[in-house]
Amino acid sequence: xxxxxxxxxxxxxxxxxxxxxxxxxxxxxxxxxxxxxxxxxxxxxxxxxxxxxxxxxxxxxxxxxxxxxxxxxxxxxxxxxxxxxxxxxxxxxxxxxxxxxxxxxxxxxxxxxxxxxxxxxxxxxxxxxxxxxxxxxxxxxxxxxxxxxxx
Amino acid sequence: xxxxxxxxxxxxxxxxxxxxxxxxxxxxxxxxxxxxxxxxxxxxxxxxxxxxxxxxxxxxxxxxxxxxxxxxxxxxxxxxxxxxxxxxxxxxxxxxxxxxxxxxxx
Numbered sequence: 001x002x003x004x005x006x007x008x009x010x011x012x013x014x015x016x017x018x019x020x021x022x023x024x025x026x027x028x029x030x031x032x033x034x035x036x037x038x039x040x041x042x043x044x045x046x047x048x049x050x051x052x053x054x055x056x057x058x059x060x061x062x063x064x065x066x067x068x069x070x071x072x073x074x075x076x077x078x079x080x081x082x083x084x085x086x087x088x089x090x091x092x093x094x095x096x097x098x099x100x101x102x103x104x105x106x107x108x109x110x111x112x113x114x115x116x117x118x119x120x121x122x123x124x125x126x127x128x129x130x131x132x133x134x135x136x137x138x139x140x141x142x143x144x145x146x147x148x149x150x151x
Numbered sequence: 152x153x154x155x156x157x158x159x160x161x162x163x164x165x166x167x168x169x170x171x172x173x174x175x176x177x178x179x180x181x182x183x184x185x186x187x188x189x190x191x192x193x194x195x196x197x198x199x200x201x202x203x204x205x206x207x208x209x210x211x212x213x214x215x216x217x218x219x220x221x222x223x224x225x226x227x228x229x230x231x232x233x234x235x236x237x238x239x240x241x242x243x244x245x246x247x248x249x250x251x252x253x254x255x256x257x
Contacts, residue, residue, distance in 0.1 A: 059199065062198065063198065081254050084250070085255070088250045089246055092177045093246055095205055096239055099170060099205070100170075100235075106159055110156065111156060111159045114156060121228045124228075124233040124236065131240060
């Protein structure tokens with residue numbers, strides 16, 4: 001693996017974890033009695049940005065290196081399902097995250113006044129953020145499983 | 152009519168269209184290989200193609216929804232967020248079951 005690909009893989013993991021942390025932070029922060037709107041608006045934007053950066057860095061590594069060098073190792077190893085199921089699920093479910101993160105940050109930036117007045121919208125927003133946080137945690141855990149299957 | 156809410160509403164619909172598209176093209180391309188081959192040919196990698204097309208669907212869906220949304224008197228943010236969450240959950244479960252089938256039963 002070239003140093004560029006190594007750095008991109010590291011960047012993918014770091015940005016991914018930061019994205020998970022940011023969305024989880026929005027979820028927890030929004031359920032507080034006193035909501036800090038400015039803080040939530042900032043970390044929701046960072047969450048979106050981190051997922052996009054993780055998408056680009058991981059995407060380059062995946063499209064140029066994973067298929068020819070890592071996938072065959074997993075398929076010949078003791079855990080071929082780590083690619084056939086976990087990786088296939090991870091790479092496609094990941095595509096949902098930037099769009100969900102974009103809606104989360106836009107809702108906090110454009111719909112703050114609406115969320116403050118409308119309890120129904122507030123509940124719906126919490127559920128959407130919660131789902132996004134859980135999905136991103138599952139995707140991060142999938143990455144750990146896939147890394148383990150290569151060794 | 153609140154223009155900010157109209158933009159937000161349109162983005163929710165754009166994201167909804169992108170989520171449906173991602174799940175649909177993932178399942179279809181694995182079942183109908185000429186589509187996967189076309190994605191590889193057009194974008195270099197099927198996964199890259201799915202991502203780029205999803206961004207396009209999001210952009211087009213948002214523009215169309217914005218044009219429609221501007222005419223609406225009430226912006227239904229809450230129910231649209233709920234719809235996006237439900238479709239995302241359904242789409243994620245569809246991917247889980249589809250890849251379980253592909254990996255273990257095909």
